[in-house]
Amino acid sequence: MPKLWNETIEAHRHAVRDAALDATAALVTEHGLLSVTMSRIAQDAGIGRATLYKYFPDVESILAAWHERQITSHLEHLTSVRDQAGAPGERLEAVLEAYALISQARHEHHGTEVAALLHQGEHVARAHQQLRALVRDLLAEGAESGSLRADVAPDELAGYCLHALGAAVALPSKAAVRRLVAVTLDGLRPSAETVEPAAADEGTANRTGRAYHPHRGHRHGGH
Template structure:
C-alpha cells in the first residue's frame, strides 16, 4: 500500500494533484502542450504511469482539471483584488493587470490554438471557464457604461478588450508592467475613459 503523506488521504490526494499540475505546467512551458504525454507528466511528478492513471484517464482530463484549478485560484484572487477597486475604470485596470500577469506565467496555447489539440467535448468544458472570466469583464464594462465612465456598447467592447489583453499577453515581453500600462491606456482610451 502506498504511503499517505499530508496527514490524511484527502490531503495526500490534493498534494499529488498539485505535484501533477506543477509538472504539467512546467512541461507545457518547456515543450508545448502537444509534445507532452501523461507518461512525461508522471515521470516529472515522480510517480508511475499507473499512479497517474488513478488521477487522470487521459491528457484531456488532465488539462480540464488543471484549467479548473487554475481558474478557481485566479478568480478567487481577482475577486479579492476587485473588491478593493472603486470605479469601473479602476476595476478594469485591476482586471487587465491580473490577466496579463496570469498569461505571462501560464503557457497553454490560447483559445483557438488549443481547440485543434483537444476533443470537441473537452474544448467546450474549457470554454465554460473562459466564459466565467468574460462574465467578470462584462460586469465591469456594464458598470462603466451604466455610470457614464465608458462610452461603448458592452457586447461590442467585450471581445475587443479581451482580444487586446490576449494579444498583449501572447507577445511574451519581459516587461509585464510596461505591457500592462500600454494595454490599459489603450483600452481605457478606446472605451472613452480618461486615464
C-alpha cells in the same frame, strides 16, 4: 467510515492529483509536449504509474485538468482584483491589466503548441463567460457613474476589451502590456460631449434658424 478518515483520504487524493498536474506542467515547459509520457510524469511526481492511471487515462487528460485548475485560479485572482476599493473605472483598469499580464505570462511559459491543445473543452467556454460577465458588470457600473461611455452596451464593450487585450500574448514586456491596456481604456471613456444635449441643441437651432457650434458652447445668429 469515520469523518476524519474520509477527510484524510480526500486530502491524499488532492495531493496526488496536484503532484501529477504540477509535474506535467513542469515537463511540458521544459521539454515540450511530445516528450512527456505517463511514466515520466509518475516519476517526477513521486507516485507509481498504477496510481497515476487511477486518476488520469493519458497525458492529455492531465493537461486538461491542469489547465482547468489554472483558469480557476486566474478567475479567483481577477475577482479579488475587482473587489478592491476604488471607483468602477479604476477597478476595471486593474482587472484588464491583470488579465492581460496573465495572458502574456501564460503564453511565455507554455507557447502556442500547448495553448492550441488546452484552449478546448467546456471549462474554457464557461471561464470565458464568467470573465466576460465580470468585465461587463464593471463597465455597466462605470457607465452609471459617468466615468465610462454609456452609448455602447456593456456586453459589446466587454467583448471589445477581451479581444483587444488578446494581443498581449505577443508583447515583449509588462510595459508594453500596460500601454495596450491604456489604449484599450481610451476607447471606453465618454466623449467630451454627450449625444443627447447636442441633439437637443440642434433641434433648437433648427427651430430658430441658428447654427449650433458645439465647441464654442453658444449659438451664432444669422445677423
